[in-house]
Amino acid sequence: xxxxxxxxxxxxxxxxxxxxxxxxxxxxxxxxxxxxxxxxxxxxxxxxxxxxxxxxxxxxxxxxxxxxxxxxxxxxxxxxxxxxxxxxxxxxxxxxxxxxxxxxxxxxxxxxxxxxxxxxxxxxxxxxxxxxxxxxxxxxxxxxxxxxxxxxxxxxxxxxxxxxxxxxxxxxxxxxxxxxxxxxxxxxxxxxxxxxxxxxxxxxxxxxxxxxxxx
Numbered sequence: 001x002x003x004x005x006x007x008x009x010x011x012x013x014x015x016x017x018x019x020x021x022x023x024x025x026x027x028x029x030x031x032x033x034x035x036x037x038x039x040x041x042x043x044x045x046x047x048x049x050x051x052x053x054x055x056x057x058x059x060x061x062x063x064x065x066x067x068x069x070x071x072x073x074x075x076x077x078x079x080x081x082x083x084x085x086x087x088x089x090x091x092x093x094x095x096x097x098x099x100x101x102x103x104x105x106x107x108x109x110x111x112x113x114x115x116x117x118x119x120x121x122x123x124x125x126x127x128x129x130x131x132x133x134x135x136x137x138x139x140x141x142x143x144x145x146x147x148x149x150x151x152x153x154x155x156x157x158x159x160x161x162x163x164x165x166x167x168x169x170x171x172x173x174x175x176x177x178x179x180x181x182x183x184x185x186x187x188x189x190x191x192x193x194x195x196x197x198x199x200x201x202x203x204x205x206x207x208x209x210x211x212x213x214x215x
Contacts, residue, residue, distance in 0.1 A: 003031060015040050018170075043175075056183045058084045062093025064101050066209045072097040074189040079182040089184070092176050098162060099169060100189050102210035105156040108186055109170075113155065121150055156186065162213050 003026045011022040011033060017040050029035035059077035076093040078084050099105075107113050125146045129139045151158045157170035164172075169186075177184050 003027060007031060007033065011036050011040075021174075056185045059185075059187075060084050060090060060093050062090070062097045064094060064097035066101050066212075069194045070101045070209060071192045072100045072189060074100060075187040077185040077187050078180075083180055083182050083184075086180065089176070089180060092172075092184075095161075095163065095172075096156075096169070096186055097189070098209070098213060099159065100156065100191050102162050102213060103156075103159050104191060105159060105189075106154040107156065108188065109157045110151050110155050113151070118147070122147060125150075156189070162210055 003023060007026055008019060008022045011017070011026060012019060014033070014037055015022070017025070021040065022036070025036040025039045026033075029039055056077040056079050058079060058081045059075060061073055061075055063071070063073045065071045074093060074097045076089070076096060078089060083089050122143055125143045126139060128146075129142050134142060152160070157168065157173065159169050161167050161169050161172050167175075173184060173186065
């Protein structure tokens with residue numbers, strides 16, 4: 001069944017869930033709104049979405065250092081200091097720091113990507129498609145598909161979670177919100193790599209981190 005923008009809008013208004021979560025739920029449930037609502041509730045996404053407009057100004061600074069060569073610090077926010085001291089919340093912070101070490105994102109979320117960066121990437125992708133000899137009429141659709149892949153590379157929340165690649169970091173975050181019962185937010189991160197920006201022997205430390213975590 002074809003999923004329309006109006007269907008997605010109706011589901012978003014009913015659950016408060018994000019556009020991509022709503023679209024996925026509708027695809028899973030063949031466009032049935034009631035079943036899609038139930039699906040989002042079962043996954044904890046609808047419950048999490050209702051908490052996501054609450055202010056989260058407590059939290060922790062989590063860190064991860066890999067072999068003395070890659071270091072990450074990340075700020076994870078919660079609504080209360082009580083949750084900030086929760087062991088599951090602290091483990092979540094460490095998991096996110098590991099994710100940043102392994103996957104090397106540039107931004108936290110899609111909304112953080114500057115419009116000029118998106119437009120510059122679209123120009124590159126459009127030229128790539130033209131150089132591949134693709135017909136003009138399908139190039140725009142190809143560019144949109146490749147931009148979605150670009151977001152998975154540069155945006156932390158869009159990346160597959162290193163410990164469970166079947167879910168994104170955004171899905172993991174929503175699961176934690178539903179389970180812990182407070183709004184949680186990944187606010188910012190910094191990643192440092194030895195010799196970054198200097199001429200050096202080619203080594204892929206990020207790939208090494210990811211392999212060790214999955215092993």
